[in-house]
């Protein structure tokens with residue numbers, strides 16, 4: 173057994189900390205950008221990748237704890253912190269994909285592939301198992317998607333080459349992903365690139381129809397079951413705005429513990445999944461995504477509130493208020509033998525139970541962390557009253573007043 177080139181346990185811990193830090197950074201940057209990406213395919217996949225990056229960090233944290241390393245930030249270089257901050261400063265989708273995916277994720281993938289040969293595989297089996305069975309597989313798929321998708325946005329946005337070279341330079345200054353590569357001179361920062369986060373309005377492709385609250389009439393479930401079903405799944409498709417709200421909340425709350433970000437990363441992916449079940453169903457019913465009016469107003473009006481208020485509103489008002497309607501829809505769709513719609517809403521209902529539980533868990537922590545002089549009950553009442561005044565969607569008003 174050739175011993176000379178293997179990592180010591182201390183070196184291994186430091187490298188695993190760097191992987192975890194980069195996965196947390198990608199979680200944060202991609203979350204900050206979810207609302208800012210207008211391309212529907214990219215938005216859907218970024219929602220998934222936010223969760224996968226968070227889950228990769230969580231798996232690495234678990235292994236680090238087993239290796240008796242509990243402070244995951246200790247030993248992380250200034251250079252890596254700079255890289256993490258600068259990743260947020262993309263100017264558009266092409267910058268974001270060219271850096272987060274085609275620089276950082278790609279470099280992580282190469283490091284993950286090499287790691288099993290660098291550590292003492294015979295003794296460090298749990299690390300190897302996580303890297304082989306979890307990290308390589310998901311990162312490979314993410315990078316493959318980015319490489320296939322990138323030409324579409326590369327042609328549409330200017331200046332990504334210089335930004336990509338700059339971010340790659342920042343990683344190289346710090347010795348690459350592992351910190352062990354030869355260090356290079358610091359790169360010059362391209363002009364512009366002021367921080368655009370958090371996005372105050374959510375972005376959609378030019379020409380996509382925008383929802384008109386005045387024409388949103390809910391068909392009667394019994395009298396017009398087909399029209400009601402199409403109406404309902406169009407609203408599901410628009411749960412993308414809930415995902416965008418949560419992703420921006422994640423970005424706006426760096427003071428919160430990792431466990432909160434881990435839960436919010438999953439919560440936002442669940443909302444992307446609810447949008448996807450809406451997309452699947454409206455497509456089965458004969459519509460294209462690009463024909464469904466986008467309810468951008470919910471995200472945009474919620475962004476006039478602080479992150480804490482947004483989280484309390486979503487998880488202690490909107491989500492609990494929505495539950496009775498889901499139960500009624502499931503019963504209705506089962507009665508008319510629409511098993512696809514019934515299955516879709518039953519998984520949505522199941523997810524929502526967790527979202528409400530997270531809301532009960534984290535709203536008090538947010539209130540304390542950000543110095544609110546308000547109880548969870550008080551912020552629930554205040555944001556509910558605000559919703560009734562400000563929501564552009566009548567359905568939310570009816571749910572809030574318990575009409576279902």
Ligand SMILES: [Fe+2]
Nearest residue numbers: 411442443446
């Ligand atoms: Fe949802």
Ligand SMILES: [Fe+2]
Nearest residue numbers: 491523524527
């Ligand atoms: Fe939800």
